[in-house]
Amino acid sequence: MEALKGVRILDMTHVQAGPTCSQLLAWMGADVIKFEPPNGDATRGQLRDVPNADSLYFTMLNCNKRSITVNMKNPDGKAVFVELLKKCDIIMENFGPGVLDRFGFTWEKIHEVNPRIVMGSIKGFGSSGPYAEFKAYENVAQAMGGAMSTTGVPEGPPFVTGAQIGDTGTGLHLAIGLLAALRQRDQTGQGQYVEVAMMDGVMNLCRVKWRDHQRLTRQELSEYSRPTAGLHATPRAGNDSGGGQLGNAIKCKPGGPDDYIYVVVQEAVWDGLAKRIGPDVGSPDLATDARFAKIGDRRKNQTDMWKLIEKFAANYTKREFMAILNPLDVPCGPIMSTADLADDVHVRGRDMYVELDHPQRGKWYNVGMPIKLSASPAKIVRSPTLGEHTDEVLKEVLGWNDGQIAAKKQAGAFSLPPKTK
Numbered sequence: 326m327e328a329l330k331g332v333r334i335l336d337m338t339h340v341q342a343g344p345t346c347s348q349l350l351a352w353m354g355a356d357v358i359k360f361e362p363p364n365g366d367a368t369r370g371q372l373r374d375v376p377n378a379d380s381l382y383f384t385m386l387n388c389n390k391r392s393i394t395v396n397m398k399n400p401d402g403k404a405v406f407v408e409l410l411k412k413c414d415i416i417m418e419n420f421g422p423g424v425l426d427r428f429g430f431t432w433e434k435i436h437e438v439n440p441r442i443v444m445g446s447i448k449g450f451g452s453s454g455p456y457a458e459f460k461a462y463e464n465v466a467q468a469m470g471g472a473m474s475t476t477g478v479p480e481g482p483p484f485v486t487g488a489q490i491g492d493t494g495t496g497l498h499l500a501i502g503l504l505a506a507l508r509q510r511d512q513t514g515q516g517q518y519v520e521v522a523m524m525d526g527v528m529n530l531c532r533v534k535w536r537d538h539q540r541l542t543r544q545e546l547s548e549y550s551r552p553t554a555g556l557h558a559t560p561r562a563g564n565d566s567g568g569g570q571l572g573n574a575i576k577c578k579p580g581g582p583d584d585y586i587y588v589v590v591q592e593a594v595w596d597g598l599a600k601r602i603g604p605d606v607g608s609p610d611l612a613t614d615a616r617f618a619k620i621g622d623r624r625k626n627q628t629d630m631w632k633l634i635e636k637f638a639a640n641y642t643k644r645e646f647m648a649i650l651n652p653l654d655v656p657c658g659p660i661m662s663t664a665d666l667a668d669d670v671h672v673r674g675r676d677m678y679v680e681l682d683h684p685q686r687g688k689w690y691n692v693g694m695p696i697k698l699s700a701s702p703a704k705i706v707r708s709p710t711l712g713e714h715t716d717e718v719l720k721e722v723l724g725w726n727d728g729q730i731a732a733k734k735q736a737g738a739f740s741l742p743p744k745t746k
């Protein structure tokens with residue numbers, strides 16, 4: 326049995342932040358009904374790689390869902406929404422501020438229609454405070470949550486990170502909130518409103534940068550490779566480790582853009598590492614060199630230490646260097662490109678890059694389910710085409726017959742009104 330079997334979700338989310346959450350819940354067995362406007366989630370057509378096919382942007386975030394199109398600007402469409410609300414355990418949305426209110430469905434109204442339903446909302450900045458009215462996308466959240474100001478090199482501009490911490494990170498936060506609220510609902514019979522602001526989620530993911538922000542009031546940040554005296558805000562730290570142990574990205578052979586390996590020089594491994602690399606870089610006594618004797622010494626002289634390690638690494642590829650470091654118990658990881666990962670046996674073996682089929686686009690791949698439940702592993706099913714399950718959902722969930730469906734179709738509940746000239 327799937328972990329969330331029997332949980333039905335009315336999923337009004339779009340783009341990335343919401344769909345990534347509902348896809349995870351679907352992979353855990355929830356029945357996710359993707360409730361789309363008649364022209365569909367905008368991402369279906371964004372960054373298309375195959376003409377007239379749902380884009381990878383859409384297919385990769387909407388697996389294991391059923392799609393129904395409903396026009397919320399039509400009274401009969403709203404009536405369908407109300408009927409579905411009564412049959413669902415969770416409703417979730419990540420519209421711009423005020424969209425649901427403009428449809429006439431505040432949280433209070435939704436709670437009145439179905440007191441058991443849990444509502445999940447993602448907003449850029451939440452529903453309160455001076456930023457509440459603003460829309461947001463991934464990089465806006467990274468900018469405002471403290472990620473960009475702390476990413477990059479000190480002398481360069483702020484950078485966004487490749488990981489979608491603003492969108493997918495927020496989706497993960499919402500999933501946790503929804504499951505907690507569902508557990509409470511099961512005990513009390515009452516649903517509640519779960520809100521996650523993207524800015525808050527990014528701040529949470531930047532937690533250790535706030536550690537450093539407060540340390541700066543008392544001391545320099547000795548683990549940073551650049552001086553931090555006199556700073557009042559956590560600086561960008563390049564590839565410094567950000568933790569108690571020293572770390573850095575080390576360039577390897579043959580010197581291509583991804584020919585690097587991240588190496589953490591843990592206190593416990595320095596002796597073995599120094600004995601292995603020292604003789605090859607003209608420092609046979611590296612293990613007893615006073616400049617690097619203790620972690621405090623290595624922090625002070627880390628630039629010299631990284632130069633020695635990089636000199637050694639110049640003779641090896643990132644994989645070869647990894648094979649040298651692993652037996653020494655040195656925590657390390659080659660910088661994996663998407664091409665490296667797509668072909669990686671470990672990745673394939675853990676079902677983290679999964680081949681799927683799609684009626685419009687043929688074979689494609691999705692990143693797999695990162696949460697592994699031993700008794701109910703995820704089975705990944707392709708994303709739905711637009712409105713693929715409209716009739717099915719109306720029949721199965723609402724118990725409607727063909728006549729009732731035809732009447733609502735006639736009334737425009739599932740389509741856009743014809744364009745007037």
Ligand SMILES: CC(C)(COP(=O)(O)OP(=O)(O)OC[C@H]1O[C@@H](n2cnc3c(N)ncnc32)[C@H](O)[C@@H]1OP(=O)(O)O)[C@@H](O)C(=O)NCCC(=O)NCCS
Pocket residue numbers: 339340341342343360361362363395396397398419420421422424427447448449459460461462463492523
């Ligand atoms: C992502 C975002 C910036 C996109 O902005 P947008 O494209 O202007 O979309 P909005 O959510 O503001 O509005 C959606 C529109 O679709 C309409 N719509 C949505 N579902 C509909 C339906 N079933 N039937 C009819 N209309 C529908 C809404 O009425 C709204 O139109 P309106 O402005 O005329 O009321 C915005 O949704 C947002 O800030 N969301 C919260 C933060 C977030 O999740 N961002 C990350 C996205 S990855």
